[in-house]
Amino acid sequence: VSALPQAMPGALPAVSVAPVSIAVLGVGRIGRLHAQLLCHRLPGASVACVYDSHAPVAAAVGDELGVPVAASVEAVLADPAVEAVAICSSTDTHAALIGAAARAGKAIFCEKPIALDLAAVDAAVSAVETAGVACQIGFNRRFDPAHRSVRAAVAAGTVGEPHVVRITSRDPAPPPLDYVRVSGGLFLDMTIHDFDMARFVVGSEVVEVTAHGAVRIAPDYASVGDVDTAVITLLHENGCLTSIDNSRQAVYGYDQRVEVLGSKGMAASTNPPAHSGVVQTAAGSRGPALPFFFLDRYVPSYLHEWSAFLAAVRGAGPVEVGVRDGRAPLVIGLAAWRSLRERRTVRIEEIA
């Protein structure tokens, strides 16, 4: 180590304010990850306890991280030492937990989506706004440094007025049918990130949706009315056109790109390859595939989203992705499903 830096990213800097005490509700895959990050990578946070409806899961994570296991959600919400909850349980529990946590006066971080139906979402929005608590929805991609640089270029006026947005969003492999069945389907599970991204980078609401989709990869998806491949066109209030393409199977890796063409230029984010090594021979050049796993791309975005949340809870910044930002992409997703099924362009006001 030849350089002598004064600070170590990823290490624990001195913290001048007390860490935010957070209860993690639901410690399956994503909840356990958040609990790990909060314990070890985010000095401004501490994990007050974990809870999971499957007790052995909670016990294992509690043991792994050396944190208490809560007996019930009620116990968590009744504990005055808990300042915030991270809602990482299954989607069908999100809205009710938001409501209960809001009423208990806790700050709330909730994984997307809030719910798959609007009534539940509206109840959650209302509870949050009545309680006046901070509530951040887990659209982590907004915090990816590359995507964020695209938004920054738009916000700074560098690319001028946005005219066309392209979003490519492809998973490496399709999830199993059991997951798909309860997920809300492609538009509410996967494209919902892209609907959020479109709103984020353009800075203007979506007013119209035209969706095309097909089953090309996982034939059994047809049995639950889902698609695995899609092209969606959005019209924004400011006239910008956004084109999104999705696939559940990019065999070359996790492919996430955003591009804004404006009157003064273009800003785009591409995919970092797995590493920067290349080989050149008479047969051409070869490089690594993209990372296949979303965490290889997005762990930094999780750290940044938590930093933003912690700052908001401590009053040091706004809630960057509020509860209404959780509602809007759901509406677009519902419009997309209607568009696909009725084979026509659907206006947002038909849904919302």
Added chain:
Amino acid sequence: VSALPQAMPGALPAVSVAPVSIAVLGVGRIGRLHAQLLCHRLPGASVACVYDSHAPVAAAVGDELGVPVAASVEAVLADPAVEAVAICSSTDTHAALIGAAARAGKAIFCEKPIALDLAAVDAAVSAVETAGVACQIGFNRRFDPAHRSVRAAVAAGTVGEPHVVRITSRDPAPPPLDYVRVSGGLFLDMTIHDFDMARFVVGSEVVEVTAHGAVRIAPDYASVGDVDTAVITLLHENGCLTSIDNSRQAVYGYDQRVEVLGSKGMAASTNPPAHSGVVQTAAGSRGPALPFFFLDRYVPSYLHEWSAFLAAVRGAGPVEVGVRDGRAPLVIGLAAWRSLRERRTVRIEEIA
């Protein structure tokens, strides 16, 4: 989170063997980092205790990580529960600690360099080989995925017989004179990584060194006989020529590139930019700078080097960078200093 992966990089997988119990000796900058990684990112390891000759430093890190603070090196080495030591103290203590740890039968991880003089290194080598313990030297760059892909291409024969190697290795900013004074100077502090890299990627020992250097950035370096800018040419036993260039000041970021030209092709590693966002306007394209901080590039290499060490301690793999790999680049560095001062090519056998 739409994909449903079965494993989470960076998370704690199930471990089938007991973690290796490691005492971290020296928890200044790099030692604290290693202790953090061992605690939180490497499930195959546990930190038995930390020790530092500055007691408050040890206490702070012990507190931060929730691990015991050892009273003395002797206590650490006498503790049968300690399987391995991580030597991260100042360079002048490395060789003696290696000797003591070897005699105590501990596995050893030691930061580079082992020492600045050959006699001390030879004593350490002898102690390790007499004791028959595992001893890995901290040349972490060998574990960087991109540099490693270059070595892999050579080892697999993809690029044929190596003819020319280029190594560019530049720090973003020069360290202070106090550090430089005790560091062994550019060739033993910074280029030593590149000497190791040259041996690693070519797979053949260095037999001849020609060094050119100058003070271009930090005028006060001249007062201690150091240089801040250098171009070094190595001749390997197999005829390969390696050209290394160093600078203490690449204002555009931490620049680390390795390239091997062989009879059948070329393999190269470049620098990942800070993120993948770009902006294109009528004035041209713009992208982010390289990361300025070595950890932004090399944390994955630390994780991989620890994984290799843990496997070696558990008998599941060889020691990839052994104690003699700590000696060879020091010899090349000493030859480089003699070459610079005597303005001539120096053969390795003049030093070793």
Added chain:
Amino acid sequence: VSALPQAMPGALPAVSVAPVSIAVLGVGRIGRLHAQLLCHRLPGASVACVYDSHAPVAAAVGDELGVPVAASVEAVLADPAVEAVAICSSTDTHAALIGAAARAGKAIFCEKPIALDLAAVDAAVSAVETAGVACQIGFNRRFDPAHRSVRAAVAAGTVGEPHVVRITSRDPAPPPLDYVRVSGGLFLDMTIHDFDMARFVVGSEVVEVTAHGAVRIAPDYASVGDVDTAVITLLHENGCLTSIDNSRQAVYGYDQRVEVLGSKGMAASTNPPAHSGVVQTAAGSRGPALPFFFLDRYVPSYLHEWSAFLAAVRGAGPVEVGVRDGRAPLVIGLAAWRSLRERRTVRIEEIA
């Protein structure tokens, strides 16, 4: 010049067969370019004569290239020494000239589009097929090496079954209203290249078109019913979805990209920058803009399309872009206009 190659691209190789004698009809901008290329860069061709309805234009080009000026189209077609005609006059003359040339037994190269209405195109198709002459339409982008590599990857099965195609096609600056007025509008003038590209790379006919468009750049386009910005979705017979985005104003240069996602991978063409120089400073990296001029990108494609034509005329290869390949994208373009105006998805069979 240190290397000693045996052949010089761009130079005149030995030709074993007699050059094809070609009359160039219309020597405005693109016709003059073709005449220059045929004279100087394509050893398999010779320019028999040039003709232009504006006599001074023809005289100037004849003088510049040292070739005869024909008195009339009739004289050209009656000349037995003329083996082929290059139709480069204004669009409204193409179909009639194809018909006359076909009846005269000449091989035909015709710039796109054949015509703006289907009846004229059908007459031209019929004339060519009745006469049995070779007729190649000037969709030069098929011959661009990068786009061609995309098609090659699909044809070889490397990317598997095509699922999603993305085509980005943007001009640096909008043409004047006078040009737009007679051009057929965005979809028949500019997107027609992309419709051809979609058919080419996917290898399957388009069955359905959904177009969105707007006037964002050149307000006066509204007065002639044209748009300057568009997003178009195509459905192919084999189920592939193609998304095209167009803009008349990419201020960062001429932007032409094609990408095919398939079941086994992805193939894509991007834009070569103006040159390969970059600058990196503490402020980030900077590179050149894209070339602003289509010839900077596409001259090689013109040379390749002529080579293919010359081979076809000499019986050494098929006509790669036949007269029916000139009809299909016009139909898609007409469907796109109907889709935009009726705000609905239009099936190709409604037009053709």
Added chain:
Amino acid sequence: VSALPQAMPGALPAVSVAPVSIAVLGVGRIGRLHAQLLCHRLPGASVACVYDSHAPVAAAVGDELGVPVAASVEAVLADPAVEAVAICSSTDTHAALIGAAARAGKAIFCEKPIALDLAAVDAAVSAVETAGVACQIGFNRRFDPAHRSVRAAVAAGTVGEPHVVRITSRDPAPPPLDYVRVSGGLFLDMTIHDFDMARFVVGSEVVEVTAHGAVRIAPDYASVGDVDTAVITLLHENGCLTSIDNSRQAVYGYDQRVEVLGSKGMAASTNPPAHSGVVQTAAGSRGPALPFFFLDRYVPSYLHEWSAFLAAVRGAGPVEVGVRDGRAPLVIGLAAWRSLRERRTVRIEEIA
């Protein structure tokens, strides 16, 4: 063709001054290329005649281009209609032809190198300076847009004071022994371009040379005392260190890169790949090789060098690469040979 540009690169623009009338002396490979470019691609030039000591070669090129064949060099130089000569004959004739042309008052373009011995070069320099004619040496790489952007960044101060230069210069395949025998060897035939490039981008004379080289590719080169692989270190008057690596065999293509590290940043030129297509699959990404042929990279540089020459002859600009710029790299090359043979650093003043 949808855009409507007003000018066509590669086409013949209107010329307001009379073309420079040039006689091409020597129309082997490179001379024929220059004659073709002058005839067809450079409207400011006309080819007055061609001459070659092998009469059939001259006849063939004269026929191909429709230009007269001169009976002798004397006849060319006596012809008042010839304003300039392009000396493209074998190296051993260059110096004498420069002398004769200078005395005849002709402007001179001469391929590199002027000669392989300094006495001949000095005579040529003297003749040119006595006559006061324009004389440009064919170091075409200075006119490559990417390399030129590197020089421009240095000249503009963007990268600050130059500290380290890296030049990678590799041919795809070694020339035959018969060529090598009379070429002056690697340093005078191939590296001479890089010596010129080092002077060009740094803007400071070379004062010291240290050369390492080996025969790794073409064993028979040893019989004529040549090497095929080399690493050379230059010290410039301003303190900059330049590292050059050469190989006669980069099987992946023609590899030409220049990089300047300075106190304020870095500027670099890389290689344009053969085209911009890529394929990504689960096995990684693949792209085309570099072009294997130097003309694929450097034709634009030839056009730019001719434009500069034509401007200089017409008094519209300086001679950018004068006759003394032909002398300096020869001196460096002779120093490199002495360094290699005497295994020591050689100061330029020992040679010049």
